[in-house]
Amino acid sequence: MMPWSAQREAQITDAELTELRACILQxxxxxxxxxxxxxxxxxxxxxxxxxxxxxxxNFVSRVHSEPDYRQKIINLLTVGESYFYRNHPHFEALEHRILPALIEDNAPTKRLRIWSAGCAAGEEPYSLAMLLDRAFPELKTWHVTICATDINTAFLAKAEQGIYTPWSFRGVPEALRTRYFTPMDAQRYAIASHIRSQVQFEYFNLITHPMRPPRGAQYDLILCRNVLIYFPHDLAVRVTANLENALFPRGFLILGHSESFSAHTALETIYSHATFYYRKPPVSGATAPPTRHSHSLIPGILPVMPANDSAPPNKSKDTPLAPTHPPARENTLSLIQLAEEHAIMGELDAAERILDELALRASRPHHRIEFLRAVIADQRDDASASLQHLKQAIFLNKDFTIAHYYQGVIAERENDRTAAKRAYRNTIALTATMPPDAKVDSSSGITALRLHEIAAERLKELDF
Ligand SMILES: C[S@@+](CC[C@H](N)C(=O)[O-])C[C@H]1O[C@@H](n2cnc3c(N)ncnc32)[C@H](O)[C@@H]1O
Structure with a gap:
């Protein structure tokens, strides 16, 4: 065991932490x-x-002044949570909508340029390379580039190696793993060399401004998933505007499950395969309105941010905590909110640990706990568990509007049109009874009117 004095030395002080937070943010x-x-x-x-x-x-001053040492600390602090085929609906949309559209557009030049921005240890760009190899053999005669970048040099080194543990294969069908990986021992799998050579990894800091995209290029498809959630709102807005600029006209942008644009972007929002993504119009407007960006737990929710909102994501003004709650309840709600923060960041184990703790303490179940369990199950691609938790949340609070909407999204994804339509109708009925600009509970700030419109759009499409 570490001696007490060493334990104390290992603790970062509050003053150091404040300074370090500012430096890492900058x-x-x-x-x-x-x-x-x-x-x-x-x-x-x-x-x-x-x-x-x-x-x-001198620890913090070295982080400030010595780039190599700073990089070492950045490598320790960045979160690289990722796995192959993360968020299946995105890969469905890529296979059946996005890539076919790009292949049709680019047929005359036979070029395709893809950028995975914030690629962690490579699971995302390699998933793309495997998808291209399996589903688009015609691309073998094309000039295809998959550029994958990150700020964490240790992740990039791991990505170059292409060796993964079973943890990276959560939710990956066994057949795909067998096809593209060779077991080295019980715990390590090496990616096939023809997939590895498809991806070029390089260091790239997304917040450099003005941003010159990697290789000075423009891209047909950019994935920047689960990266912007770590940035304060105003910075995320700036980075998304830069990504938009880095797209060719008619190029596609895919953000993470809990990241979305509001209505103020020049990009077209597309919904298919039960997920959202964005496409640049054919000719980019030089005077396009500024891109807005926000965070949400619910797929497809596009929160409308207040015009001057520049609060960091975790300091959302939409916090559901009411100051008038008695302390015990406030405590429960604060913990739920902390669990929500973890879930938004994709830190699902941490979120679940808090919910388990809450369940032990609570005298009765809480609809928001069930709802969060549903969100987590969905992020783990377990639709039936998610639906089960949503049902329970609605049983506990039948007017829990966002849970009805979420039921619709998952039922639609599962091709259960009847259940999806019922859930969207319930959402429409409940939002109709609310003041239009009221914020919907547990929804990251979407208004009743906007949710009403989204549910009505979904219903119209299903009825078509
Ligand atoms: C949670 S991982 C997301 C990995 C992958 N895109 C996915 O969705 O599975 C977030 C990644 O963003 C990277 N990142 C954080 N800040 C960055 C920055 N300023 N520039 C580039 N990458 C950054 C981190 O190093 C980390 O690898």
Whole structure:
């Protein structure tokens, strides 16, 4: 066990943490709320414990002034949660809508340029390469580039190696793993060399401004999933505008499950295969309105942000905490909110641990806990568990509007049109009874009117 004095040295002080948060935010865009700062303690502790006393004392100033050392700390602090074929609906849309459209458009030049921005250890770009190899053999005669970038050099090195543990294969059909990976031992699988050579990895910091895209290029397809959630709102807006500029006209942009544009973007929002993504219009408007961006737990929800809202994501003004609640209830709601923050960041295990703790403490079930369990199950691609939790949430609170809507999204994805239509009708009926600009509970701030419109659009499409 570490001696007590070493344990104390391993602890980052509050003053150091404040300075470090500012420096990391400035250099990487990554914002961490105070409520989650304890995670940095856990991540930095073992490193600080290894430092000699004089280096330990200068730890934060070295992060400021020494780029190599700073990179080491960035490598420790960035979250690289990823796995192959993460968010199946995106890959369905890629296979059946996005790539066929791009192949048709680019047939005269036979070129296709793809950028995976914030690729972590490579699961996302390799999933794309496997999809192209399996479903689009005609591309073998094309010039296809998959450029994959990240700010974490350790992730990039791992990606180049192409060796993965079973954790990266959550939800991947066995047949795909057998086809594209060779087992090295019980815990390690090496990706096929023809897939590995399809992807070029490089360091790229998304917050550099003005942004010159990697290789100075424009792209037909950009995936930037589960990266912007770490940035404050105004920075995420700027980065999304840069990504938009990096697209060719008619190019596609895919953001993460909990990231979405509001209505103020020049990009067209497309809904298919029960997911949302974006397409640049044929001729880019030089005077396009500024892109807006926000975070949501619910797929397809496009929250409308207040015009001057520049709060970091975790400091959302839409916090459902009411200051007048008695302390015990407030405590439960604060914990639910913390679990929501984790779920938004894709940190599903952490979110579930909080919910388990809450379930142990609570005298009775809570509709928002069930709802969050549904969101987590959906992010784990377990539709039937998700539907089960939504049913329970609605049983506990039959007017829980967002749960009805979410039921519709999942039922639609599962091709259960009858259930999807019923759920959208319920959403329409409930939102019709609310003031149009009222915020829908647990929805990251969408208004009743907007949710009403979205549900009506979905219903119209299903009735068609
Ligand atoms: C949670 S992972 C997402 C991986 C993958 N896109 C996915 O959805 O599975 C977020 C990645 O964003 C990277 N990242 C964070 N800030 C960045 C920045 N300023 N520029 C480039 N990448 C960044 C992190 O290093 C990390 O690998």
């Amino acid at each position: 250099k990487t865009g990554i914002y961490i709320s105070e409520s989650k700062s304890f995670e940095w303690h856990t991540k930095l502790g073992p490193h600080l414990a290894t430092l000699p006393a004089d280096e330990r004392k």
